[in-house]
Amino acid sequence: xxxxxxxxxxxxxxxxxxxxxxAYDELGLEARYVTFEPDEDDxxxxxxxxxxxxxxxxxxxxxxxxxxxxxxxxEDLAARIGAVxxxxxxxxxxxxxxxxxxxxxxxxxxxxxxxxxxxxxxxxGAGGAGRAIAFxxxxxxxxxxxxxxxxxxAHTLAxxxxxxxxxGLGDLERLVANADxxxxxxxxxxxxxxxxxxxxxxxEELAVLDAVYSPLETRLLRDAxxxxxxTxxxxxxxxxxxxxxFEIWTGRDAPVDAMNNALRSRL
Ligand code: NAP
Numbered sequence: 001x002x003x004x005x006x007x008x009x010x011x012x013x014x015x016x017x018x019x020x021x022x023a024y025d026e027l028g029l030e031a032r033y034v035t036f037e038p039d040e041d042d043x044x045x046x047x048x049x050x051x052x053x054x055x056x057x058x059x060x061x062x063x064x065x066x067x068x069x070x071x072x073x074x075e076d077l078a079a080r081i082g083a084v085x086x087x088x089x090x091x092x093x094x095x096x097x098x099x100x101x102x103x104x105x106x107x108x109x110x111x112x113x114x115x116x117x118x119x120x121x122x123x124x125g126a127g128g129a130g131r132a133i134a135f136x137x138x139x140x141x142x143x144x145x146x147x148x149x150x151x152x153x154a155h156t157l158a159x160x161x162x163x164x165x166x167x168g169l170g171d172l173e174r175l176v177a178n179a180d181x182x183x184x185x186x187x188x189x190x191x192x193x194x195x196x197x198x199x200x201x202x203x204e205e206l207a208v209l210d211a212v213y214s215p216l217e218t219r220l221l222r223d224a225x226x227x228x229x230x231t232x233x234x235x236x237x238x239x240x241x242x243x244x245x246f247e248i249w250t251g252r253d254a255p256v257d258a259m260n261n262a263l264r265s266r267l
Contacts, residue, residue, distance in 0.1 A: 001030050001031065001032065002029070002030065002031040002032075002056040003031070003032055003033075003034065003053075003054075003055050003056060004020060004031060004032070004033045004034075004055070004056055004057045004058065004059075004249060005033060005034045005035060005036055005050070005055060005057075005058050005059070006033070006034075006035045006036065006058065006059045006060075006061060007036050007038065007043070007046060007047070007050075007058050007059070007060050007061070007064055007068075008035070008036075008037065008060065008061035008062055008063075008064060009037045009038065009039075009040065009062075009063060009064070010037060011035040011036070011037055011061065012035075014035060014061070015238065015263055015266055015267070016033065016035075016059055016242060017033045017034070017035060018262045018263070018266060019238075019239070019242050019259045019262050019263045020033040020242060020245075020246060020259070021033050021262075022255075022258045022259050022261065022262035023246055023254055023255050023258060023259050025258070026255040026258035027252070027255055029250070031056075036050075036058075038064075040063060040064075043064050043067045043068070043071070044067075044071050047068065047071050047072065047087065047095065048071075050087075050089065051089050051095055054089075055089060056089060056090065056249055057086065057087060057088050057089060057090075057245065057248070057249035058086070058087045058089075059085055059086055059087075059242075059245055060084055060085050060086070060087060061085065062128075065083035065084060065085055065128065066082060066083055068083075068084040068085075068087065068097055069082060069083060069084045069097060071097075072084060072087050072094060072095045072096060072097035073093065073094045073095065073096050073097065074096075074097040074098075075096060075097065075098050075099075077098075077099055077102060077135060077136075077139065078097050078098050078099040080135055080160070081099045081101075081102060081131050081132050081135050082131065083099055083101075083128060083131070083132065084097030084098065084099060085098070085099055085100055085101055085241065085245075086098040086099070086100045086241075086244070086245040086248060086249075088248050088249055090249070098244075098245070098248055099132055100240075100241040100242075100244040100245050100248070101128075101129060101132040101133070101136075101237070101241050102132040102133060102135055102136030102139075103136060103240070103241070103244045104237045104238070104239075104240040104241030104242075104243075104244055105132070105133045105136055105137075105183065105209060105211070105237050105240075106136050106137070106140055106240075107240035107243065107244065108209060108232050108236035108237045108239070108240050109181065109207060109209055109232060111232075111236060111240070112207065112230055112232050112236070113230075114181060114207040114230060114232070115180075116137060116140040116141060116142050116181070117140065117141035117142070118141055118142070118143075119137075119141075119142040119143070119180040119181045120142070120143050120145075120178060120179045120180050120181070121137045121142040121143065121144045121145070121179065121180065121181040121182070121183065122144075122145045122146075122147060122172070122175045122176055122179045122181070122182045122183070123137065123144055123145070123146050123147070123183050123185055124147050124148070124169070124172065124182070124183065124184050124185060124186055124196050124197060125147075125148060125184065125185030125186035125196075125211075126146055126148035126150070126153040126154045126156075126157045126166075126185075127153075127185065127186070129185040129211045130146065130148070130157070130185035130186070131157060133183050133185050133211070134146050134157060134161045134164060135160075135161055137181070137183075138161045138162045138163060138164060139162075142181065143163050143164075144158075144161055144163065144164040144165075145164070145165050145167055145171075145175045145179070146158050146161070146164055146165070146166050146167065147166075147167040147168065147169055147171055147172050147175060148166075148167075148168070148169070148186075149168075149169055149186070149196075151166065151167065151168035151169075154166035154167055154168070169196060172196070172197055172198060172201065173198045173200065173201045174201075175201075176197055176198070176201035176202065176206070177201045177203065179206060180205065180206065180207065181206070181207050181208075181209070182197060182202075182206060182207075182208045182209070182224075183208075183209045183210075183211065184196060184197065184208075184209070184210045184211060184212065184218075184220050185211045187212065188212075189210060189212045189215075189218035189219055189220055190212050190214060190215075193218075193219050194219060195218065195219040195220040195223060196220070197220055197223070199223040199226075199227070202223055202224050202226075202227035202229055203227055203228070203229065204227060204228030204229055205229075206224065206227070206229040206230070207229065207230040207231075207232065208220060208221065208224035208229050208230065208231050208232065209232040209234075209236070209237065210231075210232070210233060210234050211234045211237055212234045213233065213234030213235045213237070213238050213267060214234075214267065216233045216234070216235055216267055217233065218233075218234075221233060235260075235263055235264060235267055238263065239256070239259060239260050239263055242254075242259060242263075243256055243259060246259070
């Protein structure tokens, strides 16, 4: 029996257990996915303990993604993003840390036939999700404009991300009008029917990914659909970060449809 899990606090509402267990069921794997809620001071002991107990892999979520970076051997992309959300214990050395949020966003876009190479991308938000997505898009060959409510954070991030520029939200109208890809990596749209992107700037040449997955149909995605743009909801990103983690841990292609069905039936 292989044991996988999620380290976070809180983790009670996580959709990762049903998504991963659907994959084990589909492939007939003897595995379980369980959640762990260590105290903030115990994260290093928790990861060492998981390693000692032979746990095969862990996802990591708030508030431990930055702490985990200091404890495991991070892969280059995770180190540049500054956060680890997936730990693989299968090697003989220290556990390896990955950031699958970045790849999750890329795979969500590619699944919808969006080309990233040479795309002009706008990332709205410079928090944890914005950092991961901006690095992911730039590594995949896009030119990235980062716009954030606190403009200084956009400039700071843009100095780290190759070829990126930093902006305030006031530049969005102009940036989006000239863009191929827009990603909302803010929490706007979760609590209220609001959007960070002016609807007038959306157009039919655009692909719009909203990282928000609750609700699935945000105002941004409704506006984007009205403008004739390609829309990608946040559940696709959530799905593909899990797919990527599954593939890192098992070395097998993930049963994407089974995982997607398990996820969407709970959203
Ligand atoms: P975070 O680190 O707390 O960052 C929040 C971001 O939202 C910041 O850029 C913040 O701007 C901005 N923001 C918050 N309220 C705003 C407002 N009223 N107007 C404009 N900007 C506002 O959070 P996070 O971890 O990056 O998560 C951001 C969103 O992505 C959440 O909805 C989360 O659920 C989602 N997410 C989805 C996935 C997925 O797999 N689909 C994965 C990760 C995250 P300031 O810097 O100015 O505060």
